[in-house]
Amino acid sequence: MTTITRPRRRIEWSRGATYLALTIGLILTLMPFIWMLLGSFKTQGELLQRPITWWPEQATLDNYSRWLTQLDYGQFFVNSVVVAVAVVIGNIVFCSMVAYALAKLDFPGKKALFGLVLLTLMVPGVVTLVPMFVLVANMGLVNTYPALILPFLAGPLGVFLMRQFIMGVPDALLEAARIDGAGEFRIFTRIVLPQCGPAIATLAILTFLGSWNNFLWPLVVAQTEKMYTLPVALSLYSVGSNGTYYGLLMAGSVLVVTPILILFLFLQRYFVQGIAMTGLK
Numbered sequence: 001m002t003t004i005t006r007p008r009r010r011i012e013w014s015r016g017a018t019y020l021a022l023t024i025g026l027i028l029t030l031m032p033f034i035w036m037l038l039g040s041f042k043t044q045g046e047l048l049q050r051p052i053t054w055w056p057e058q059a060t061l062d063n064y065s066r067w068l069t070q071l072d073y074g075q076f077f078v079n080s081v082v083v084a085v086a087v088v089i090g091n092i093v094f095c096s097m098v099a100y101a102l103a104k105l106d107f108p109g110k111k112a113l114f115g116l117v118l119l120t121l122m123v124p125g126v127v128t129l130v131p132m133f134v135l136v137a138n139m140g141l142v143n144t145y146p147a148l149i150l151p152f153l154a155g156p157l158g159v160f161l162m163r164q165f166i167m168g169v170p171d172a173l174l175e176a177a178r179i180d181g182a183g184e185f186r187i188f189t190r191i192v193l194p195q196c197g198p199a200i201a202t203l204a205i206l207t208f209l210g211s212w213n214n215f216l217w218p219l220v221v222a223q224t225e226k227m228y229t230l231p232v233a234l235s236l237y238s239v240g241s242n243g244t245y246y247g248l249l250m251a252g253s254v255l256v257v258t259p260i261l262i263l264f265l266f267l268q269r270y271f272v273q274g275i276a277m278t279g280l281k
Contacts, residue, residue: 033257040064040251047246063251073255075226076233081259083148083218083229084211090153091207092200098154099162100188104174114163120156126216133220147221148229152211158203165199166192201267209260230256 034054039047041059067073101107102114132151141147169192177187193200215231222228228236234256238249 036250036253040247040254042247044245044247063247064255066248067252067255071233071237072225073233076228076230077255079148079222079227080212080229080231082145084208086145086149087152087211088204088207090149091155091158091203094154095158095203096162096166096193096196096200097188098159099166100192102159103163103166104169104171104192105184117156117159121160129216129220132217136221142221143223143227145227148218148227151217152214155207158207161203161206162196162199165196169195205264205267208263212256212260 038054038056040063041056041061043058043060043062046053046057098117102110102117136142136147136151141150173191174187177191182190213231214229215235218227218229218232219235222232230252234249234252238245238252
């Protein structure tokens, strides 16, 4: 009996230790978000007092009220949504097309082109910032939606992600469609894309997250208040002549993070599935 029960006890202890470690990790991960949420209901004086307190002593909605009424949050939110949605749609369409060509079509220079895609993954975005701004300025697009959208309509990460997933689509399906007279565009839209739901959801989340949180490029290109996105407005209006307005900063951060959390909650199953299946190709 002893030799039978010891392995079971070890498994139970191991499982308990795993759950404990995961719980501690979850608490440590959530603490900054909880502090941010609670701090958004505090006054500036309460945030600066020592010792610090977690729970607001006198909860207030003034920070949110200022964002929603005085700082034109609606315009900043619309700008961020327009830019993020356009960038997501562009990446889904163009990255999928390029990925299909790299995965299922044969043409000269295919391997070299894919190697170039992988090479661009290692190029920091700051390196291309100045040339990209000069190009946009020469086209007369500064302080417009196209300036915020066009440089990010397709990215190497999206091409790589979709290519790895499309590689798993059976070639027999494509050959059968070609025998039936279907063209490549029809094969792409009717056969390949419907099977790429998890990969598309993963690409949508990653692209939306990157566009929504993009700060440096909108800061350079958006030169008037009506074109500010939420990260730019958050950085500019949370700092005054007397220092940083921490309550305003935290309230704005909550308003910025909430749409991303909602999107992830709706698409998390597809996100996990897409990452897992892409890694198996």
